[in-house]
Amino acid sequence: MSVTAAETVLAIDTSGPRLQLALAGDRLAVRAVEEMAKGHAEILFDRIGRLLAENQIAYHQLTRLAVTTGPGSFSGLRIGISAARGLGLALNLPVIGVPNLLALSLGAEPGQPVDVVLDARRSEFYVQSFSAPGKPETPPALLPGEVVLANYPAKGTGMVSDPQVDILRLAEFALEVDPAAFPPDPAYVRAADAKPQTTKLVARAGH
Secondary structure (H helix, E strand, O other), rough: OOOOOOEEEEEEEEEEEEEEEEEEEOOOOEEEEEEOOOOOHHHHHHHHHHHHHHHOOHHOOOOEEEEEOOOOHHHHHHHHOOEEEEHHHHHHHHOEEOOHHHHHHOOOOOOOEEEEEEEOOOOEEEEEEEEEEOEOOOOOOOEEEHOOOOOOOOOOOEOOOOOOOOHHHHHHHHHHHHHHHHOOOOOOOOOOOHHHHHHHHHHHOOO
């Protein structure tokens, strides 16, 4: 799916200890990042309005929205996803949900395979392998630390472990994708249905 000159996306990330916003489109690539452990809900719409005003963009000029869907802070994810869904409904815009592990892969070297390994605490890690940034090779999984240390990154594969999403790269990614393939649904990963994926992921890492 190719972006047209008329496309303008607003991206939102409240999944971690910061508020991240970005605008991307034709000759437009700006971001606003504000460190904060909590309180996203109280200032989110004020900051969105400020970013739009600073770049002379009106709400009705937006053509799509994007939001991180996790894994991440439960409260933060709920705030960001709810805000994006609400704006999408009010403005009649598609809302693109981008899982955090995929979003993190976008910061890797273009065209090269990469493993995203994110500390999930409790001696566990969120893991997902990509054949190239933004192109999943395996589903996300939650693995024990000893398994991750023994198998990741795979030979010849890069690794991303910094949990901060590059919000501008996410916005630019959201310009190119089919919204139907990226619903704005929470992606918590730390759930029972993540466990059967472990064998497949470890087998992939052993190549």
